[in-house]
Amino acid sequence: NKVPHPFLLFIYLIIVLMVTTAILSAFGVSAKNPTDGTPVVVKNLLSVEGLHWFLPNVIKNFSGFAPLGAILALVLGAGLAERVGLLPALMVKMASHVNARYASYMVLFIAFFSHISSDAA
Incomplete structure (x- = not known):
């Protein structure tokens, strides 16, 4: 799949x-x-x-296509952040300091990040 x-x-x-x-x-x-x-x-x-x-x-x-440069820079930056382990470390750091009241919002935020970095979540 x-x-x-x-x-x-x-x-x-x-x-x-x-x-x-x-x-x-x-x-x-x-x-x-x-x-x-x-x-x-x-x-x-x-x-x-x-x-x-x-x-x-x-x-x-x-x-x-005018936005192509910005899109390529964004994709390169996201790929680099995933490869060096920045995105998984950022998700763990954010999730460990969240109030229980905002836990569901944090799950949504982490789901968004894990969609960007495919194998981090």
């Missing part, structure tokens, strides 16, 4: 995206561009023309 490697998750999502664009372009789906009102037609990424557009634009799409 393990989650696949993140690289495989990206590959699976790209495959789902390509199949979805093939289906939507076959039905002629389009949307209105909110800035100028022109129609934007779905491109079939499984066609030769779609692959010629997709492959050179992959890096531009990822680098053009």
Whole structure:
């Protein structure tokens, strides 16, 4: 019951995206561009023309996503904190000094942290 490697998750999502664009372009789906009102037609990424557009634009799409830098820094920081044992130690320290009245809130907080650090709880 393990989650696949993140690289495989990206590959699976790209495959789902390509199949979805093939289906939507076959039905002629389009949307209105909110800035100028022109129609934007779905491109079939499984066609030769779609692959010629997709492959050179992959890096531009990822680098053009503004929050990507913050997300990568957050993921790197959380991974480092988990590997060096900071998150499990922090959970034990927090749980040992909690009032009985706030124990249920602490359990929720620790559950949140254990979700972030997969094997700490």
